Amino acid sequence: MQAALRYHYGSPDRILVTDYPKPVPKEYEILIKIKATTVNRTDCGVLSGSPYIFRFFVGWPHPRTPILGTDFAGVAEEVGKKVTKFKVGDKVWGFDDNGLPSQAEFMAYREDANLMLIPEGISFKEAAASAEAAHYAINFIKKVTFTPTSRVLVNGATGGIGSAAVQILLHEGREVTATAHSKHVQMIKELGVKKVIPYDKEDFTKTTDRFDIVLDAVGKSTFEKCKPILNEKGVYLSSELGDGIENLYLPLTTSIRGGKRVIFPLPTDIKASLAYIQRLLIAGSFRPVLDRSYPLEKAMEAYTYVAAGKKIGNVILDLENGKEEVFIPS
C-alpha cells in the first residue's frame, strides 16, 4: 500500500510517499481503508518531534512508527475474529493525539480505541476534520465554568481550534465575539458569530467590550495584553505555552492572587470529545471548516502549508478521490 512516511523527526522535506506493507488486523482490530485524514498542527508535532517532550509519547529517540497521521475517516474492510462492535462496510472515524499510522491506504485499529461510526450524511472529509481541532476546543471550553450571561472572545476563529470553538460555544448558547483576518470576517459571521474583529485593522485588546473568557485559540496574544478586556474574575486560556512557557506557571500564580486568571488545559479523554462532536454533527450544530485537500502523494506540500500557520480550519489528505481542491476562496 502507499503511505506517507518519515523515519526520523524533522521538517516536511523528510516525508516520503512510498510502498509500505499493508497491515494485517489482529483479533481485536479492524482493517480500515482510509478515505480521508487531515494534516493538522498535531501532525506537525508528530512529524518534527517538537516540543521535545512529545517524543516520549510518539517514540524516542525515533518515531515509533514511520507512518504519519493522527486522525482518519474510512471504511472497515476486514474485522478481526474477536471484534464485536463493528462490521465490514462500517464507515468509521477516529483520532489519537500521540500519532496513528493513518496517512496510508490502510490502517489496523483496535475496536476499543478512539473509534466512532460516521453519522449519516457526513462525508469522509468532514468526519476526519471533526476530530483533532474539535477535541482541543472541547477541552478548552470544558475547563471553564460558564454562567448564562458569560461573554467569550475567541482570538483566531479561522484556525482549526478557533473555528471549532466558536461553533461549540454558539451551540452551548454563549455570546461569542471573535477575531479573524478581515478577508475571513464574513466566513466567521456565517458560522453564527455576530461580532468579528478584523485583527489586521483593529487591536482586539483595545476594545471597550469586556469578557468573562478570552480563548486565545491561536496563542498569538498574552494574559498581560488581554487583562484590560477581562472582567474582574475573567479567565484567559491559550492554545500555546507562551513566551518563556508562561502559560504553564501563570495558572498557579494567578489562582493564588485571585481575580483574573490563566488556565492552560491539558487535553484528555478523546473518546468523550468524539462522542460529543458526533452528537453535534448529527444535530447539524457543527460542520468542520475545510480549507483545501491534497492527494496522498502531495503530503509534503500539505505539511508545508499547515506548518506555515495560515490554514483556515482543516486541511485534508484525500485518499477517496485523490483530488487537490481549494474549498475556501482566498
Ligand SMILES: NC(=O)c1ccc[n+]([C@@H]2O[C@H](COP(=O)([O-])OP(=O)(O)OC[C@H]3O[C@@H](n4cnc5c(N)ncnc54)[C@H](OP(=O)(O)O)[C@@H]3O)[C@@H](O)[C@H]2O)c1
Ligand atoms: N495546547 C494544545 O494541546 C494544542 C494542540 C494543537 C495545537 N495547538 C496549537 O494551537 C494553535 C492553533 O492551532 P490550530 O490548528 O487551530 O492552528 P491553525 O489552524 O494553523 O490556525 C492558525 C489560524 O490563525 C490565524 N491567525 C494567524 N495570526 C493570527 C492573529 N494574530 N490573530 C488571529 N488569527 C490569526 C491564521 O489565519 P490568517 O493568517 O489568515 O489570519 C490561521 O487561520 C497552534 O499554535 C498550535 O500549535 C495546541
